[in-house]
Amino acid sequence: xxxxxxxxxxxxxxxxxxxxxxxxxxxxxxxxxxGELNASYHTPEQTREIISELTGQKLDDSxxxxxxxxTDFGQFIRFGKKVFVNxxxxxxxxxxxxxxxxxxIGPNVNLITENHAEQPELRHNVYARPIRIRRNAxxxxxxxxxxxxxxxxxxxxxxGAVVTKDVPDDTIVGGVPAREIRKIKTE
Numbered sequence: 001x002x003x004x005x006x007x008x009x010x011x012x013x014x015x016x017x018x019x020x021x022x023x024x025x026x027x028x029x030x031x032x033x034x035g036e037l038n039a040s041y042h043t044p045e046q047t048r049e050i051i052s053e054l055t056g057q058k059l060d061d062s063x064x065x066x067x068x069x070x071t072d073f074g075q076f077i078r079f080g081k082k083v084f085v086n087x088x089x090x091x092x093x094x095x096x097x098x099x100x101x102x103x104x105i106g107p108n109v110n111l112i113t114e115n116h117a118e119q120p121e122l123r124h125n126v127y128a129r130p131i132r133i134r135r136n137a138x139x140x141x142x143x144x145x146x147x148x149x150x151x152x153x154x155x156x157x158x159x160g161a162v163v164t165k166d167v168p169d170d171t172i173v174g175g176v177p178a179r180e181i182r183k184i185k186t187e
């Protein structure tokens with residue numbers, strides 16, 4: 001198993017790992033590409049091309065990402081169709097981030113798949129857990145979604161919420177930490 005597979009499997013990645021330089025180069029690549037994206041104006045089409053280079057996935061023409069957009073890696077982000085990502089978002093994706101069809105991400109949202117060990121002697125090392133945002137979910141402005149969380153279909157995360165656990169389908173959550181506010185009425 002290489003360092004990327006270990007990372008995707010949630011293992012603690014040590015800076016002393018012999019493959020760490022490969023990971024470090026991938027991180028620099030992600031920062032270079034997002035730096036280029038954020039340095040000047042790009043049309044929506046050009047932005048999709050740059051994000052496609054970053055992720056290694058050809059984005060559907062229905063995807064709209066509004067820069068600036070930040071990530072430290074980028075290769076483990078997957079976009080469905082009709083996804084909208086507003087400006088100022090940060091996707092820390094070493095654990096994997098999946099945005100299914102119709103996902104709506106408000107401005108300044110942080111999707112963070114990475115965390116550090118509690119032990120001080122290991123704290124400089126990173127482990128990761130995937131984030132999955134299911135179909136038609138909406139993440140409000142400045143919300144934070146933490147490692148290992150799945151946001152259910154049609155769910156809404158209120159602005160400023162910090163989501164530490166899974167959100168069921170058709171549910172609105174808000175607060176710090178996020179708690180259920182109510183179910184979404186469906187017709």
